[in-house]
Amino acid sequence: MPIGIQSRMQTAHTARSAAGEDDRALVARIIGGDSAAFEILMRRHNGALFRTARAILRDDADAEDALQEAYLAAYRNLGAFRGDARLSTWLTRIVINQAADDGGTPVQFPDIFMDDVVVQVTDGHNLVGNSNFEGAFTDGWTGGGASVIISSTIAKSGTHSLSVTGRTTTTVGPSYAMPIGAAEYNVVFNALHTGASMHGLVLQSTYTCLGATTTVAVPITTVANLAGNTWTQLGGTVALPPPDAPAGCQLTDAAVSVRQAETGTCGGGVECPDLFVDDVTITLKQ
């Protein structure tokens, strides 16, 4: 650094005011050899830069030393200042690095993670795509290995419902995949079976915790002794994860589904009729 600059650094308090002078113009003057411009830079930024160094080093004298080193570094590297950041930001970075080099606590720039983000969905029609299936969509629906088909059997109005056919166990039925964030929902399913006998239907939530190998079913409500080809409404609330889930359960999947209340393998002595759902709404509980 030229002697002139050093002496002016020591007598910055006598420098003339340069209020309003643009930082970029100031930098251009310094690079052009105007040593008076550098003391204007120091006057303008000294207070904030000192506070930055003092916060890291927790000592006035150490902060002064770091600041002097930082000014020298700034002077040497001023050509690298491109003006796309504020000069104060650029200088602050130099001071932080110098203070850390001088034994201050290194400034941390940790990675930032997000988890369990809940997006508020107030319209259940959006959540299930098309609650009445009039668009003939099966998005989000599965049949647990059995086939999900679009049917013209309807609950109230419209033209379509969904059906699960070819079931092999009583526990399989139309299942809608839920978001796996923690939330509570109000759920309403209209359901129907086509059995020759009466059957019970269960509305249930199912979930799996991270690292667990089994999916747990939690009954929401049950309708018993339902005759075939008769629509019934099943509704209730769903908490995800459920209150009785293992502590620390991180959901890897969650769903709401309808199944047959009787247990067993389909065929032989167990009738497993097709199961239908229509006019489904799933809304966040307020």
Ligand SMILES: [Ca+2]
């Ligand atoms: Ca419908």
